[in-house]
Amino acid sequence: xxxxxxxxxxxxxxxxxxxxxxxxxxxxxxxxxxxxxxxxxxxxxxxxxxxxxxxxxxxxxxxxxxxxxxxxxxxxxxxxxxxxxxxxxxxxxxxxxxxxxxxxxxxxxxxxxxxxxxxxxxxxxxxxxxxxxxxxxxxxxxxxxxxxxxxxxxxxxxxxxxxxxxxxxxxxxxxxxxxxxxxxxxxxxxxxxxxxxxxxxxxxxxxxxxxxxxxxxxxxxxxxxxxxxxxxxxxxxxxxxxxxxxxxxxxxxxxxxxxxxxxxxxxxxxxxxxxxxxxxxxxxxxxxxxxxxxxxxxxxxxxxxxxxxxxxxxxxxxxxxxxxxxxxxxxxxxxxxxxxxxxxxxxxxxxxxxxxxxxxxxxxxxxxxxxxxxxxxxxxxxxxxxxxxxxxxxxxxxxxxxxxxxxxxxxxxxxxxxxxxxxxxxxxxxxxxxxxxxxxxxxx
Amino acid sequence: xxxxxxxxxxxxxxxxxxxxxxxxxxxxxxxxxxxxxxxxxxxxxxxxxxxxxxxxxxxxxxxxxxxxxxxxxxxxxxxxxxxxxxxxxxxxxxxxxxxxxxxxxxxxxxxxxxxxxxxxxxxxxxxxxxxxxxxxxxxxxxxxxxxxxxxxxxxxxxxxxxxxxxxxxxxxxxxxxxxxxxxxxxxxxxxxxxxxxxxxxxxxxxxxxxxxxxxxxxxxxxxxxxxxxxxxxxxxxxxxxxxxxxxxxxxxxxxxxxxxxxxxxxxxxxxxxxxxxxxxxxxxxxxxxxxxxxxxxxxxxxxxxxxxxx
Numbered sequence: 001x002x003x004x005x006x007x008x009x010x011x012x013x014x015x016x017x018x019x020x021x022x023x024x025x026x027x028x029x030x031x032x033x034x035x036x037x038x039x040x041x042x043x044x045x046x047x048x049x050x051x052x053x054x055x056x057x058x059x060x061x062x063x064x065x066x067x068x069x070x071x072x073x074x075x076x077x078x079x080x081x082x083x084x085x086x087x088x089x090x091x092x093x094x095x096x097x098x099x100x101x102x103x104x105x106x107x108x109x110x111x112x113x114x115x116x117x118x119x120x121x122x123x124x125x126x127x128x129x130x131x132x133x134x135x136x137x138x139x140x141x142x143x144x145x146x147x148x149x150x151x152x153x154x155x156x157x158x159x160x161x162x163x164x165x166x167x168x169x170x171x172x173x174x175x176x177x178x179x180x181x182x183x184x185x186x187x188x189x190x191x192x193x194x195x196x197x198x199x200x201x202x203x204x205x206x207x208x209x210x211x212x213x214x215x216x217x218x219x220x221x222x223x224x225x226x227x228x229x230x231x232x233x234x235x236x237x238x239x240x241x242x243x244x245x246x247x248x249x250x251x252x253x254x255x256x257x258x259x260x261x262x263x264x265x266x267x268x269x270x271x272x273x274x275x276x277x278x279x280x281x282x283x284x285x286x287x288x289x290x291x292x293x294x295x296x297x298x299x300x301x302x303x304x305x306x307x308x309x310x311x312x313x314x315x316x317x318x319x320x321x322x323x324x325x326x327x328x329x330x331x332x333x334x335x336x337x338x339x340x341x342x343x344x345x346x347x348x349x350x351x352x353x354x355x356x357x358x359x360x361x362x363x364x365x366x367x368x369x370x371x372x373x374x375x376x377x378x379x380x381x382x383x384x385x386x387x388x389x390x391x392x393x394x395x396x397x398x399x400x401x402x403x404x405x406x407x408x409x410x411x412x413x414x415x416x417x418x419x420x421x422x423x424x425x426x427x428x429x430x431x432x433x434x435x436x437x438x439x440x441x442x443x444x
Numbered sequence: 445x446x447x448x449x450x451x452x453x454x455x456x457x458x459x460x461x462x463x464x465x466x467x468x469x470x471x472x473x474x475x476x477x478x479x480x481x482x483x484x485x486x487x488x489x490x491x492x493x494x495x496x497x498x499x500x501x502x503x504x505x506x507x508x509x510x511x512x513x514x515x516x517x518x519x520x521x522x523x524x525x526x527x528x529x530x531x532x533x534x535x536x537x538x539x540x541x542x543x544x545x546x547x548x549x550x551x552x553x554x555x556x557x558x559x560x561x562x563x564x565x566x567x568x569x570x571x572x573x574x575x576x577x578x579x580x581x582x583x584x585x586x587x588x589x590x591x592x593x594x595x596x597x598x599x600x601x602x603x604x605x606x607x608x609x610x611x612x613x614x615x616x617x618x619x620x621x622x623x624x625x626x627x628x629x630x631x632x633x634x635x636x637x638x639x640x641x642x643x644x645x646x647x648x649x650x651x652x653x654x655x656x657x658x659x660x661x662x663x664x665x666x667x668x669x670x671x672x673x674x675x676x677x678x679x680x681x682x683x684x685x686x687x688x689x690x691x692x693x694x695x696x697x698x699x700x701x702x703x704x705x706x707x708x709x710x711x712x713x714x715x716x717x718x719x720x721x722x723x724x725x726x727x728x729x730x731x732x733x734x735x736x737x738x739x740x741x742x743x744x745x746x747x748x749x750x751x752x753x754x
Contacts, residue, residue: 205637211552211573211612214636281553325531325561327551329572 011035011046012430017054017391019381020061021358027059029387032430037381054391057424060361062094062388064368064378066157066186067241067265067313068338070096070127072118073111074103079318079408081115084338085124086406087316089433091339092390092423093125095369095377096316100132101162107132107143109151116153124433126377131155133165133174133185140167142174149181156373159186161241162288164223166192171227175236182373184263186239187227189248190289195219198329202275202290210278212328215290217245224248228255228262239371240264242315244289246299253308263371265313266300268337268344273297273413283324283331284413287317304363305354311368314341318409335413339405342390343398344414346421350394357394365390387430396422406439447559447566448742451577451616459620462741463585469744470737472509483512486747489537492548492569493519498708498732499569499578503546506739512543512747530554531561538562543747547571552609565746573607579707580613582738584621586731587662590703595622600656602628602688603666603715604677606635610707611666619645626660628653629688632677633668653688657697664705665690665716681714689713690720703727 014027019037028036028045036044070084079087081098088096098115100106106115112129119127131148135141137160148155158178165171165187174185195215201207203214224240228251231238243249243264255262269287274294277285285291303309317334324331345364349355355363361380369378379385398419402412426434433440445458454462472478488507492500500516507514519533537545544565547555552572559566570576584594591597599618605611605627612635618625626648627634634649635641642649650656657663668684678684685691690704695717698704704716704726712718721728 203636205641208606208635208637208641209612211571211575211609216636281556283557322529322532325529327530327549327554327557329551330530 011049012052013042013045013049014052014054014059014391015042017057017059018357019059020361021058021356027381027389029427029430032387034381034383034385034387037383056393058357058392058394059381060092060357060390060392061365061378061380062390062426062428063092063342063364064372064374065093065096065314065316065338065341066311066368066372067161068096068098068316069101069318069334070098071102071318077408078320078323081118081127082122083406083408084316084318085119085122085127086439087336087338089124089426089428089439090406090423090437092342092392092426093338094388094390094426094428095126095128095374096338097128097130097157097372099130099159099161101137105132105136106130107135109144109147109153112148112153112155113151124439125428126374128157128372128374129153129155130161130186131158133158133160134170137163139163139165139170142170142177145174145178145183146181149183156181156183157186157239158183159188159241161186161188164188164190164192166223168226168230172230172234175230175234175238179234179236184237184239184371186241187223188241189220189223189227191219191223194222200286200290200329200333201278202292204275204293206275206278210281212278217247217292217296220245220289221247221251224251228252228260231262232258232260235261237261237263242267242270242289242313243300243309244270244292244296246296249299249303249308252303256308263310264308265311266304266309267313267315268341269335269413270300271297271304271348272344281328283326283328284335284411286328286331286333287335288333301348301354304349305359311363311371312341312345313368314338318407319411320409324411335411336405336407336409339407340400340414340419342392342423343419343421346392346394347419351420387427389427390423391425392421393424394421396420398422404437445745448577448746449556449559449566449568450575451580451613451620454620456620459581459584459617462581462738462745463588465744466585466734466738466741469740470734472740473733473737478509479511480509481511482744483507483510483747486512486543487541488512488514488544488546488743489542490514490516490546491519491534491537492516493554494548494550494570496548496570498735499548502735503569503739505736506743509736510740510743512743530557534558534562538564544743567742567746570609572609573612574609575613576609577613578735578739578742579610580617581742582731582735583614583664583705583707584617585734585738586705586727587703589730589734590727591661591701594618597623597661598626598659599623599662599664600626600628600660601664601666602653602690604633604668604672605629605666606633607669607672608666614664615645615647626650626656628656630678633672653694654697657694658699660698660702662703662705663690663698667707667709668711668715670711685714688715690716692717692719695720695723698725705731707731
C-alpha cells in the first residue's frame with residue numbers, strides 16, 4: 001500500500017509530544033506554518049482542526065542534511081533526486097544538500113537550478129544543490145560560484161567533495177570569493193599525496209595486516225589544519241566535511257578557541273562503525289574517509305556532544321550492486337545513510353546519555369540549516385516557522401532491513417543491526433511526507 | 445579445509461600435514477614418470493589476474509602431475525576497466541562446474557571475496573600486498589629440509605616488507621611453527637602499524653642487518669622493486685644495497701649452518717649479491733623445486749581429503 005499524497009491542509013493539532021527536549025506540549029499547524037507551540041497551543045485551535053496524538057513521541061524541527069549524493073544527473077541507476085528524496089523523508093529529513101560530483105558536475109547556475117527544480121517537483125524534501133568549487137572538480141579554476149549563488153537555487157555551500165581542494169592558493173581564493181555572498185566552502189580533507197586514490201583502509205595495524213593501501217589520519221588532519229589557518233587569514237568561513245579522526249578534533253577545538261569561523265560535520269557511520277569491519281574485505285564498509293579505530297570514534301562522539309563538531313551529516317552515497325562487487329581496492333567508496341542517521345544518533349548519542357533531544361535538534365536541523373544559510377529550514381518549533389518537523393519514537397527498536405530502503409541502492413552497512421529510536425512522521429511545510437516507513441506515492 | 449586463503453586459517457597441525465605430504469610428493473617429482481592418479485577427473489582453473497611465471501607454472505605442474513585437468517586463464521587489468529564486476533567474472537567460471545580456482549590477483553583480499561561468491565575451492569596464489577600462503581609453506585618446507593624442526597629457530601626477513609605478501613604469509617607461518625622472527629628494513633618499508641603488530645606477536649624489528657645476521661638460522665631476502673625508489677621509499681639503489689642488501693661482505697657474518705632464501709625473482713646486486721644468491725648456503729633453487737611438491741600437497745589436501753597420496 002502507499003500513503004496518499006496529502007492535499008489536506010486543514011489545521012492540525014499535534015498533541016502531547018516532547019517538543020525537542022523542551023517538555024511536553026502541543027503543536028498547531030495552520031497553512032503550512034506553526035501557529036501555536038507549547039502548553040497553550042490547544043487554546044487557539046480553529047474550527048475543524050484535526051488532532052494527531054503524539055504522546056510518547058519527540059517532535060524535532062525537520063532534519064537537514066548538508067551532505068548527500070543523489071547521483072542525478074549521471075547515475076540514475078544508483079539514485080535519483082526523487083528516490084533520494086523519498087529516502088530522506090523516510091529518515092526524517094525536510095531538506096538535503098546534494099553534492100556536486102554528478103555527471104555533469106554541478107558547476108553552473110543552470111545545472112544547480114535543474115537540481116533545485118527536480119527536488120521541488122519530487123516534493124518530499126527541499127533539495128539544495130551544492131556547487132562545485134572548481135570547474136569539473138578538477139581543482140584548477142574556480143567554478144562560477146557567484147552565478148550559482150545568484151541563481152534560483154541560491155547556492156551557498158560549495159564543495160569538490162569526493163576530491164580535496166588541495167591546492168592552497170585555489171582554496172584561499174575560493175574562501176575569499178564566497179564571502180561576497182556569505183557562502184561557505186565545505187572541504188573534503190584528504191591530502192592526495194598522503195592518501196591517494198587507492199587509499200582505502202585506515203592506516204594502522206589492520207591495513208598492515210590486510211595489505212590494503214593505508215589512509216592515514218594525518219592526510220585529513222594536515223588539510224584541516226591548513227584550512228583553519230586559511231580561514232583565519234581570509235576571515236572567511238570554512239566547513240570541514242566528514243571529520244573522521246581524533247587529531248582533526250584537536251585542531252578544530254583549537255581553531256574554535258581562537259575564534260576562527262570553522263564548522264564541522266561527522267557522519268553517523270564514523271560515530272559507530274570501526275575499521276575492524278574491513279577484516280573480511282566486505283566492500284559495503286568501504287567509505288571515504290575510511291572507518292577508523294575505536295579511539296577515533298570515541299573522540300568524535302565526545303566532540304559532537306561538546307560542540308567541537310557542530311553537526312551530523314550523512315554522506316549518503318548510493319551505489320549499484322555491481323560497483324561494489326569488485327576487489328576491495330577497486331570497489332566504489334560510500335554507503336547509504338539517510339534513512340538510518342537519526343536512529344544511529346539516537347542509539348549512540350541519546351540512548352547512551354551523551355546528548356539530549358535538544359542537542360539532536362541543534363546538530364541535525366538548526367545548525368545544518370544555519371551553516372547552509374537555509375532560511376526556511378531548521379527554524380525550530382516556534383510560532384511562525386514553516387511546519388517542517390519530524391516526530392521520533394525514541395524507544396522503538398529498529399532492525400535495519402536493506403531490502404526495505406527507499407533508496408534505489410542497497411549498499412547499507414546497517415543491514416541487520418538493531419538501533420534504538422525511529423522516525424514516526426515527517427512533515428514538510430505542513431504536509432506529511434512520510435509516516436511509519438511509508439512515503440506518500442512511494443509504496444511500502 | 446576447503447580453501448587456502450591465508451596462513452591464518454591453518455592450524456600448526458594442518459601446516460605440518462601439508463609439509464609431510466609434500467615429502468612424498470617431492471619423491472614423485474624425481475621419478476621418470478611424474479604422474480599420480482589422485483585428482484583424475486578433477487578440474488582446476490589457474491586464474492591469474494596478474495602476471496606470474498614461477499607460481500603459475502608451479503601450480504600447473506602440480507595439478508598435471510596429480511592428473512587433474514588444468515586450464516590457465518589470465519585477466520589483465522581491473523574488472524572495473526572491463527565493465528564486468530569481479531563477482532560476475534568468477535561466477536561465470538564457477539558455473540562451468542570446476543572444482544578449484546587458483547587465484548592470483550593484484551588486489552589484496554580478492555581470493556577471500558571470491559570464496560564468498562563461488563562454490564568451488566579457492567587457493568590464494570598471491571593477492572596484492574596481502575598473502576602468498578603457498579610460498580610461505582614452500583619456504584618452510586625448504587628450511588626444514590636443511591635445518592630440521594623450525595621450533596626455536598631464528599629467521600630474519602629482510603627488505604621491502606610493506607609491499608610484500610611473501611612476508612605477511614611467512615610471518616604467520618613461522619610463528620605457527622615456533623620460529624623467532626626478526627624484520628629488517630628501512631622504516632619506510634615497514635608495514636603500517638608494525639609496532640603494535642610486532643608487540644602482539646613477539647616479532648623483533650631492526651634496522652641493522654649487520655647486527656642481526658650473526659644470530660640467524662635463516663635469512664630471507666625479499667625483492668625490492670626498483671619503482672619503489674620513485675615512491676621515495678629510499679634514496680638510491682646503491683644506498684639500499686649497502687645498507688640492507690646481502691652483500692658479499694655480509695655473507696661472512698652468517699653462521700656456517702645458516703641458510704639464505706629468496707622467493708624470486710631476484711634483483712642481483714640490489715637486495716642480494718650474485719655470490720650470495722649462488723652460495724652453498726643459498727636455497728633459492730631448492731625453493732623452486734619444493735614449490736611444485738608443496739603445491740601438489742596443497743591440491744591434494746584441498747581436493748581429496750585425508751589419507752596417503754603417493
